[in-house]
Amino acid sequence: MEKMRAIVCTKYGPPEVLKIKEVEKPAPKGDEVLIKIYATAVTASDIFIRGSQIPIQFWIPMRIMIGLTKPRKSIIGLVLAGKIESVGKNIKRFKPGDQVYGLTGFGLGAYAEYKCMKETDSMQGCLSLKPTNITFEESTSAAYGGLLALQYMERGNIQRGQKVLIYGASGTSGTIAIQYAKYLGAEVTGICSTSNVDLVKSLGADFVIDYTIKDSINLIEQYDFILDAVGKIKTSKLKEACKKALTLNGKYVSIDDGKLILDSKRLDLIKELVETGHIKPVIDRTYSLEQIVEAHEYVGKGHKKGGVAITICK
Numbered sequence: 001m002e003k004m005r006a007i008v009c010t011k012y013g014p015p016e017v018l019k020i021k022e023v024e025k026p027a028p029k030g031d032e033v034l035i036k037i038y039a040t041a042v043t044a045s046d047i048f049i050r051g052s053q054i055p056i057q058f059w060i061p062m063r064i065m066i067g068l069t070k071p072r073k074s075i076i077g078l079v080l081a082g083k084i085e086s087v088g089k090n091i092k093r094f095k096p097g098d099q100v101y102g103l104t105g106f107g108l109g110a111y112a113e114y115k116c117m118k119e120t121d122s123m124q125g126c127l128s129l130k131p132t133n134i135t136f137e138e139s140t141s142a143a144y145g146g147l148l149a150l151q152y153m154e155r156g157n158i159q160r161g162q163k164v165l166i167y168g169a170s171g172t173s174g175t176i177a178i179q180y181a182k183y184l185g186a187e188v189t190g191i192c193s194t195s196n197v198d199l200v201k202s203l204g205a206d207f208v209i210d211y212t213i214k215d216s217i218n219l220i221e222q223y224d225f226i227l228d229a230v231g232k233i234k235t236s237k238l239k240e241a242c243k244k245a246l247t248l249n250g251k252y253v254s255i256d257d258g259k260l261i262l263d264s265k266r267l268d269l270i271k272e273l274v275e276t277g278h279i280k281p282v283i284d285r286t287y288s289l290e291q292i293v294e295a296h297e298y299v300g301k302g303h304k305k306g307g308v309a310i311t312i313c314k
């Protein structure tokens with residue numbers, strides 16, 4: 001039996017519950033591809049699943065989904081980028097050697113050297129060819145941040161010249177949301193803390209509001225579309241004021257409104273936008289598989305800039 005290295009999470013808890021282990025290497029079925037994973041990521045979702053700190057009103061439905069007493073999937077990890085190593089006999093979209101990126105959904109398992117996935121979209125994941133002009137690490141940020149940003153931005157039907165506000169402009173989804181809004185021709189304002197002002201400007205934001213300064217609330221105007229890219233767990237007076245800072249037909253959307261859709265067509269669009277230079281994914285830090293505890297500790301603080309990647313194969 002062939003073996004691989006993986007990060008195993010057999011109980012909910014602090015980052016230290018994550019252990020590196022040798023486990024059985026998966027073999028693809030007829031409708032699956034075997035992916036050699038070059039990079040994964042530590043996302044807000046991975047922190048959420050590992051820590052399982054679920055608000056009381058969502059506790060039962062969430063635990064039913066992710067595992068009642070311990071994680072349903074012992075190998076967690078939502079995002080991957082890698083190369084197709086082999087394909088099952090029914091596979092049409094991919095061939096060995098193809099470089100791919102995607103999300104594993106409830107199939108999880110990206111914190112490992114190998115992962116089997118179907119080529120069709122489902123709750124168990126979505127997969128596409130990765131952008132050719134960025135690294136595997138950057139591709140993990142493009143996949144997670146891109147799917148989140150594009151899905152929720154599309155709800156705004158943003159038109160050229162409209163005013164768009166991104167609350168939480170420096171996270172994985174926020175950094176892509178800024179660039180996507182600029183691509184659509186909007187006038188973009190980003191909200192972030194002092195240390196991220198230059199980053200958000202460099203991504204193309206026309207205006208940046210530093211939420212740490214006194215009276216930042218007085219700087220907000222009226223917007224045609226507002227995206228809360230931080231999520232509903234964190235709130236503030238400024239965020240509450242943003243909810244009301246809308247034009248007559250303006251729309252406010254939270255990144256936590258409904259479920260993330262695992263959509264390979266959207267991954268294809270992100271690939272195109274990255275390859276044409278409209279979107280450049282941001283990577284804050286890169287860790288090795290052995291440094292997974294450190295990586296979870298850092299991301300758990302809630303202030304990463306763009307994405308945090310884990311290199312699995314160089």
Ligand SMILES: NC(=O)c1ccc[n+]([C@@H]2O[C@H](COP(=O)([O-])OP(=O)(O)OC[C@H]3O[C@@H](n4cnc5c(N)ncnc54)[C@H](OP(=O)(O)O)[C@@H]3O)[C@@H](O)[C@H]2O)c1
Pocket residue numbers: 043044045145148167168169170171172173174191192193194196211229230231232233234235236255256257258259260302303304305306
């Ligand atoms: N709908 C779904 O199914 C689904 C799926 C996955 C994730 N999500 C949601 O998406 C969210 C965003 O994920 P992500 O990975 O893009 O986030 P992230 O990278 O973890 O975002 C962190 C950013 O939030 C900013 N931030 C932290 N506290 C803040 C505050 N009090 N006020 C304003 N900004 C603050 C930080 O900027 P500063 O350092 O400048 O503060 C940081 O850059 C998740 O937290 C989750 O709620 C939803």
